[in-house]
Amino acid sequence: MNKNYFLLRPNPSQHNRMNEFLEESIIAVGWSDSGNLKQCNLKEKYDGMAHTNLNIFVNEMKEGDIVIIPNGDNIYFAQITSDYFYNDNIPLEDDYRNQRKVKFLDVKQRKDMPMEMRSILKTRHTSARLNKYSELIEKILKNEEIEDNSNKFETITLPLRPGKESVTITIPRDLTKQEAERLSNIIKTLYFKD
Structure with missing residues (x-):
C-alpha cells in the first residue's frame, strides 16, 4: 500500500486547534454542521475549494499517510492512524467534529526547513496533496542531508x-x-x- 502525503492547516472555521490536535492526537476540519460527511454527497453539497478540501480529508487520506501541519514557526509531521470519523462529542459551535486520529512523529522549526519545503508551506489552502514532494518529506523525517538550492x-x-x-x-x-x-x-x- 503506497503512502500519500498531505498538508493540512490546523484552523477549522478560522480557529487554531493545534492544541486540541496535539492533546487528542487528531487532525480535523470544519463544516461540522453538515453532519457525518461519509453520509452525504460531497460533490452535490459543496463546490470549489470546499469540495476539494473535504474530499481530500474524507476520501483521499487513509491510514499510514503522512500529514504536514504548519503552525506558526513549527511544522508538525503526523501519520494517520484511523479512518475519517464524525465526533459528535465536540460542541457543534467548536466546529472540528470531522476528524481522523494521528500519531505525531516529529516537529521541526520552519526556519530549519529547506527552502523548497518552506515554499511548499506557503499555499493558503486548508489541505493539499504533497505526493510530488514525497522524497523531500521522507528525507526530512529521517533527518537526512538535503541539498538546499536556495543559494x-x-x-x-x-x-x-x-x-x-x-x-x-x-x-x-x-x-x-x-x-x-x-x-x-x-x-x-x-x-x-x-
Whole structure:
C-alpha cells in the first residue's frame, strides 16, 4: 500500500486547534454542521475549494499517510492512524467534529526547513496533496542531508518608480547571457498602459 502525503492547516472555521490536535492526537476540519460527511454527497453539497478540501480529508487520506501541519514557526509531521470519523462529542459551535486520529512523529522549526519545503508551506489552502514532494518529506523525517538550492538563486530588487514601487525578481545564479536577453524581451512586454 503506497503512502500519500498531505498538508493540512490546523484552523477549522478560522480557529487554531493545534492544541486540541496535539492533546487528542487528531487532525480535523470544519463544516461540522453538515453532519457525518461519509453520509452525504460531497460533490452535490459543496463546490470549489470546499469540495476539494473535504474530499481530500474524507476520501483521499487513509491510514499510514503522512500529514504536514504548519503552525506558526513549527511544522508538525503526523501519520494517520484511523479512518475519517464524525465526533459528535465536540460542541457543534467548536466546529472540528470531522476528524481522523494521528500519531505525531516529529516537529521541526520552519526556519530549519529547506527552502523548497518552506515554499511548499506557503499555499493558503486548508489541505493539499504533497505526493510530488514525497522524497523531500521522507528525507526530512529521517533527518537526512538535503541539498538546499536556495543559494543557487539571486533575488534582486530594482526600483520601478523613484521613491515608490520596486520590482523583485529571483533568477538563477548561472543565468547565461542568452537567457538574460530572453528574460529582458519578456519583461519588455509586461505593461498595461502605453
